[in-house]
Amino acid sequence: MRQVRHPERDEITFIAVVAAFSDPIRVGLLRVLADGRERQWGELRAPVAKSTLSHHLRVLRDAGVTRTRQEGTRCYVELRREDLDARFPGLVDAVLHGAEGDDVGADVGVVDNASTSRPAG
Amino acid sequence: MRQVRHPERDEITFIAVVAAFSDPIRVGLLRVLADGRERQWGELRAPVAKSTLSHHLRVLRDAGVTRTRQEGTRCYVELRREDLDARFPGLVDAVLHGAEGDDVGADVGVVDNASTSRPAG
DNA sequence: TTCGTCGTTCTACGAACATCGAACAAGGAG
DNA sequence: CTCCTTGTTCGATGTTCGTAGAACGACGAA
Numbered sequence: 001m002r003q004v005r006h007p008e009r010d011e012i013t014f015i016a017v018v019a020a021f022s023d024p025i026r027v028g029l030l031r032v033l034a035d036g037r038e039r040q041w042g043e044l045r046a047p048v049a050k051s052t053l054s055h056h057l058r059v060l061r062d063a064g065v066t067r068t069r070q071e072g073t074r075c076y077v078e079l080r081r082e083d084l085d086a087r088f089p090g091l092v093d094a095v096l097h098g099a100e101g102d103d104v105g106a107d108v109g110v111v112d113n114a115s116t117s118r119p120a121g
Numbered sequence: 122m123r124q125v126r127h128p129e130r131d132e133i134t135f136i137a138v139v140a141a142f143s144d145p146i147r148v149g150l151l152r153v154l155a156d157g158r159e160r161q162w163g164e165l166r167a168p169v170a171k172s173t174l175s176h177h178l179r180v181l182r183d184a185g186v187t188r189t190r191q192e193g194t195r196c197y198v199e200l201r202r203e204d205l206d207a208r209f210p211g212l213v214d215a216v217l218h219g220a221e222g223d224d225v226g227a228d229v230g231v232v233d234n235a236s237t238s239r240p241a242g
Numbered sequence: 243t244t245c246g247t248c249g250t251t252c253t254a255c256g257a258a259c260a261t262c263g264a265a266c267a268a269g270g271a272g
Numbered sequence: 273c274t275c276c277t278t279g280t281t282c283g284a285t286g287t288t289c290g291t292a293g294a295a296c297g298a299c300g301a302a
Contacts, residue, residue, distance in 0.1 A: 144290080146290090169290085169291070169292085170291070170292050170293075172292060172293070172294090176289095176291080177290085180289095191298095193298085193299055193300070194298060195299095
């Protein structure tokens with residue numbers, strides 16, 4: 001939890017973003033978040049331990065790819081699509097397309113249980 | 122020298138390409154090759170030892186980013202632009218744009234000495 | 243043949259990374 | 273308060289990566 005630091009838009013570096021996209025798990029997370037919806041940590045499913053998932057989410061956050069918001073004990077994560085598109089036009093789209101074609105990060109997803117998601121709020 | 126293996130277009134994987142682009146030196150090489158011209162190894166300038174440069178060129182080749190051709194004792198490298206664009210539309214463009222904005226790999230270049238280049242041949 | 247040029251490969255090493263389990267911290271429920 | 277849930281952090285481990293130097297191999301020139 002604690003204080004999380006997000007880089008400003010101008011502080012987002014190309015290399016950090018690309019490096020963040022060079023891991024299948026993180027690309028999978030990107031794909032999950034690509035619809036623009038905010039996701040809760042517990043909603044995410046990936047074939048790694050929770051500490052590892054936390055690590056990947058941190059890498060994405062530190063790179064400026066995602067934004068993390070805390071609400072009580074839960075934390076929500078969303079894609080910083082606008083910042084990324086402004087900084088590196090077309091990059092996220094190209095990555096999403098490429099990842100989709102290769103089915104990268106297919107083992108990452110969200111719980112399909114509707115009741116687990118926030119009930120319309 | 123020896124036999125060098127290039128992945129077929131279909132064998133090029135997204136993760137390998139993105140991983141190849143996560144290093145400043147390799148991005149610099151990409152930028153140098155982005156004009157579509159074939160470059161000779163000795164033409165390239167990068168702030169690393171030649172064995173390291175060879176390593177980076179190998180990573181790019183193995184990822185399917187570049188194609189290497191040998192002619193006598195010299196070897197020429199060029200970007201596999203068509204294959205990459207076919208496989209991952211917009212990715213190379215986005216990377217080039219992003220890298221340019223961040224000035225990634227600016228310390229990589231080619232010799233500016235015209236006489237060192239092949240004399241019109 | 244001998245020598246020099248060009249690029250690869252081998253070997254090594256430190257740094258960074260992905261991974262996990264366990265401990266920890268913060269908040270909510272009882 | 274205590275207990276449970278949620279997510280972070282720490283410590284450890286094995287792997288990969290970037291880097292360099294040295295040896296090697298292929299070719300061209302003399």
